[in-house]
Amino acid sequence: MRQEMQAMLEATIKNTITDQLKTIHNQCTGFTESIAYVSTQYEDLRNQIVDLKKLLGSTSSELKCLKVENKTLRGDLSACMTRVKALEDENMKQQQWVRLQNLEITGIPEDKNESTSELVLKVTKHIGVNIEPYELEFAHRVQPRRAESAARARSIIVRLRERVVKDRIIAAARKHRAITAKDMGIGSESNKIYVNEHLTKDSKMLLNSCKQKAKEVNYKYTWTKNCRIYVRKNETSPAIPINSSADLIKIA
Template sequence: MSQDAKRTWKCPECVSRLPKSDNTNTPLRALSSSGTAGGGADGSDTDDQISNVTLRNKSKTSGIQTSDGDLHAQKYVTEATLRAVIRQELASTLKASISEHLADEISGVKLQLIEFQNSLTFFNKTFEDLRKENSDLRKAQSNILTELKVVKSENSSLKKDLASCTSRIKHLEEECSRQQQWTRLQNIELVGIPENKLENTTDVATKIFKHIGVNITPDDMEFAHRVQPRRPASAGRGRAIIVRLKQRAIKDQIIAAARKRRTIVAKDVELGKDTDLIYVNEHLTRENKGLLAACKLKAKESGFKYIWTKNCRIFARRSDSTPPIVISSTADLEKIA
């Protein structure tokens, strides 16, 4: 037996003691003169009276009459029945409440799942785009690295070529400077002679050479003319005169005589004032002139006693007892220390 059946079970003896009920006591039954039910003198019902009553079998239900006279059967309410009803109502209520709550929760979860799915779709698309972009970048990087290797190789080759060209250009410049200086080996530069529009540069050079003790004729000179752009009047000095001699020996003779004479005043040769000094030099190129000036400055700082040129080459000597030093480039200035 189930627990509910066990709780409601009663033995036959107890059941027999329960009150019995029927439907003989009905409003439709005729009353006797004494006020008790029954139609005859002996208190028994007549056939007509009994025919008006519907007799029912005894049961555990009692009739409940409604306002319209209908009878509805109703069970006796027991503890088990009450518990079952309460349990059923609670189950129904909980089921409805849980169903409603779950429906709301499921609806919210569905919305969240939809949003999550949309977000996931967006992230997947973004990831695919990024992966494609990354792949393109990798390809571009690979191409760039390949091109970079080629450029590095070309750059290395160009550096070698540039170094070779630089060395060759430097060599050519030195060679060109030597050639230019060689072509000036028979030239003499006269500096500090005032200019005159009516002057004859050949006669001027002849007069200066004669003054220092070298007698030459115009036939010994190939040309004599002034060089460099005309100086402004404020400069106070005329342009240099370049004299090219036909023989190198005559040129060396003039340079030696001028160094012995040391100072030549323009007034002594009737070419200017007594304040105008004339210098007789070898005709150096622009580069060698700059190197000579730097050499003189360095020698003055280092205490060198002599700086001079011979055959358009620059020499330096610290004292009378030291050997001369040849200065051919700016790198050689380190020798003067």
């Protein structure tokens, strides 16, 4: 009896140990599978990180290339803008150069039967410069013609055959700033007549800007000579040439 009980106890212990070992084995198998899964996930993550690093490196290289390209393009754009500005300035100079022998007379009333050449000769005679008709290359109103009811007469553009004659007329006109159409017997209007150099549209805009800036800082003189713009603070100060809007900072 005692032997049977001992055998049963041993069997029970053996079965218990066996069951526990199976449980431990199963747990170890689970741990192994978990470790394998984690290892796989880690490897995948590591590969993703490697890929991301490669992508980041490629993106960084592309970014550097783009920065270099952008810098180059900015330099090219700046050079182009400088070139365009130089061409615009040169074009303006050329347009102004062909006007060196021209005058622009404003304030003369219009008449459909008028002779612009005769009107010009009357103006020059009135200011003390006698010229012959052949000294005028042409004289015409600016285009287009305004409506009959327009309050302001169109300017007359005059081209002299010699620049020295134009200069004489300009010098005389500056001494006769108060002449009117009525003074010369070419109308009853009392509006003033002005004789100036024939400036381009851009030069006129620049001249107006100069006058405004000069007025703001109490500069006394603003004028043109040979279609170039000058300012002077007073009688004793030097003349300052204004060639572009960038030169306006000189008026201070």
